[in-house]
Amino acid sequence: MTHEWGPLAALAGEWEGQGGLDTSFQHATEQVVGTPFLERCTLKPFGPVDNGSQHLYGLDYKTAMWRGDEQNPFHTEVGYWLWDAATGEVLRGFVVPRGITVLAGGTAAADATGFTLKATNGSVPYAIGENTYLAAHASTLSYEVTITIGDDEWSYDETTMLRMDQFAEPFAHTDHNTLRRVG
């Protein structure tokens, strides 16, 4: 990997993390539950993508999380991470198959070993789209993720604020994991 991918270069590859933890409101039990999970994540480099005078380099990614010994993942994401060297802008655009899209952004130095990306519902340019059911009953108000990069491992800590029917105040749905290189 070259400098063209900036701080994203270290994330290219195949990753696995056993120690994930999700905190969410579980409808089956009507309780807030902490769920440990296994995650497998692949990030593949591509680029450049040219928008006029802008030149982006990116990683296309897929990630999936399993709880216990269940066969099907209980959460998945597909999307792109992008780096604009001219402005130091980092983007993560992804889809959660509940019917939610997120474009989170922030800035970082080309050699940064950590950065934070944010998106807010109804805001520009880093926004959140969701289906009409979720908009009415479990709306994603904001998304924020902090990435920390180490040697052949990286971690994320993310908070998704939800306005849910079940709570008077916004509910913090949180996830974190450390991923280790497997390929």
Ligand code: HEM
């Ligand atoms: C590691 C990442 C994530 C995991 C493991 C995860 C897992 C979960 C789980 C287990 C639930 C509860 C489902 C239930 O029992 O009813 C849930 C709910 C929800 N999650 Fe996530 N989630 C993650 C990230 C996200 C992100 C990034 C977003 C949005 C940007 C999101 C949006 C939602 C919403 C809107 C609900 C509420 C659905 C409802 O009440 O109908 N989640 N998530």
